[in-house]
Amino acid sequence: DGGITQSPKYLFRKEGQNVTLSCEQNLNHDAMYWYRQDPGQGLRLIYYSQIVNDFQKGDIAEGYSVSREKKESFPLTVTSAQKNPTAFYLCASRRGTSEDEQFFGPGTRLTVL
């Protein structure tokens, strides 16, 4: 089955620790995205990548970092500099610049204790 996988589904970390969230897609999509979802606030874009080895900051990139070494993978690291890291994180992908639909993964709920 083609799709986007995010792991783990639930993640707990102590304050001050960096944590990396996994996102893998087998849809052969060029573009990948990371969003953060907080209650009542919709989805906000953290980082996106349109091609391997290239990525751009979204609206709320501070305290986050990404890499795009492979087409199918776009991991997100939540660093200790992120002030309020507890949230639901969603990864998405899109075929290319001419295709508009973004497909979302199931999400990772990160709780920082």
Add this chain to the structure above:
Amino acid sequence: QQQVKQSPQSLIVQKGGISIINCAYENTAFDYFPWYQQFPGKGPALLIAIRPDVSEKKEGRFTISFNKSAKQFSLHIMDSQPGDSATYFCAASNNQGGKLIFGQGTELSVKP
């Protein structure tokens, strides 16, 4: 100017009724307006989308109405069912890297 404002925040509809969710935008460069449906603990899924060259698009019980001059668009769910209970997000994009700007979301509850 990049914001998309969505209302209402929550909506309760009786089974068989019509659910209406509204969105407004400022950036006239937006050229793609999707609606996403999200169930608790899941990722959003595309429900229906429209481009500004048409004023209405219908897919089954779901209809998008688009008013370009007013910079508003809305989702109508006809014959609402309990299974439609979910959070709905409108979004907009001007195809710059495919970035979507999302509304705040509407939590819909359809009562049997």
